[in-house]
Amino acid sequence: MKKLIATAAASVLALATISAGEGLKVSGHIRGGLSDDISDSVADADYESPIGTTWVNGDHWGGASRGRLDVDYDGDNGGVNFRFTHELTSSDNFGMGNVDYAMAYAKFFEDMVIVEGGKLVDNYTAADDDNGAAFDGCMGVRLVIKPIEQLAITLQGSDYNPAYWHYDDSEKDNQKKVNRDGHAKFDASLFSLSARFENDTFAIAGGAHFSGVFYGSFLFKGIENLTLAAGFQADYAKHYADEWYYDYDENKWVEKDDIRYYKDRDYTDNLLIDANVEYDADPVLFGAIAYFYVADDAWFFTSGDGTMATINPYVQYKLSDIVALRAESTLFVPHDYDDKYGDIDRDMYCTITPSVVFNASEKADVNVWLQVSSDTDYTRHSTGVGVRYNF
Secondary structure, eight states, rough: OOHHHHHHHHHHHHHHTTTGGGTEEEEEEEEEEEEOOOOOSSOTOOOOBBBSSSSEEESSSOOOOOOEEEEEEEEEEEEEEEEEETTTTTTTOGGGGGEEEEEEEEEEETTTTEEEEEEOOOSSSOOOOOSOSSSSSEEHHHHHHEEEETTEEEEESOOOOOOOOOOHHHHHHOOOSOOOSSSSOGGGGGGGEOOOOSSEEEEEEEEEEEEEEEEEEEEOOOTTEEEEEEEEEEOOOOOOOEEEEETTTHHHEEEEEEEEEEEGOOOEEEEEEEEEEEEEETEEEEEEEEEEEEEESSTTTTTTTHHHEEEEEEEEEOOOOEEEEEEEEEEEEOOEEEETTEEOOOOEEEEEEEEEEEEESSSSSEEEEEEEEEOOOSOOEEEEEEEEEEE
């Protein structure tokens, strides 16, 4: 652990000396808050309150308390991208899970060919919708080709999708695990292709991972101050395709169907569709985000087997450079289902979250918020205050 921290610190110091800081950018933010439930209507009556895990409530403007550091260096022939994120209430302070990406790249032929390696981030072909799908956050190597300025094409080999982890059927009788602990089976499931084209009016992006994961998006930007995007992400990979699992409690191999937690966890035929629109008519900004899920697997989405939709409109009005009023709402539409373990019913509910933002500067603000919920199972009425500083 200490070696990891020392290595990260040394890397940042080394970057700070490159070309006397030319091409180097260090940025990030720290945000934290305190919230309190003001309703006892939910089933979990013993839920701890107050809590400091939430910076601001809400699905668009909200989020958890956290710190983030971005270090980027872009030189004439290459550079690095590094992001470290820490949830402030997490006990995992300096693990690899805190490193969102740590990637080096080299540029050739006047930036027409770029080779990237490390824990990858997609700077060229990620989807432009709210979901922002991409084959990144994984260890691997990526080749980027830019034949023209508006077009990027990538070929990637990585451990993005654990679908290629497998058991060797010939070994299971000997209770021996094969290719499960990070040793990838070298086949097409390691690789992916993606591309993105952009001009002054629109952008279109898409990708295909050969294990069976696909995404695509369309962004329209032909009207000033208007953002309009839509996209999808489809997962047809069998993440748990093996039929055997090692039960450490029983100290033996057992069939997957004997374990409820792994029952039907093939993650097959799952589709996410989303759309978002936003218009900035300063001092008024308003928009909406909608997600629509279709899942064959009851474990894939929290709503269970079938369909779930969420609709999240939001609006902001700037009273002055210091004070802004915000409000957002989320409508959650679940799909009830039943299986061999019984019926699972979830009610449709709505949350409304008004807030007042006090801007000390362009970098520092305080957000005072209230959330009202019609849910009677999990989401309480709550209120809180959050503080954020961007650097």
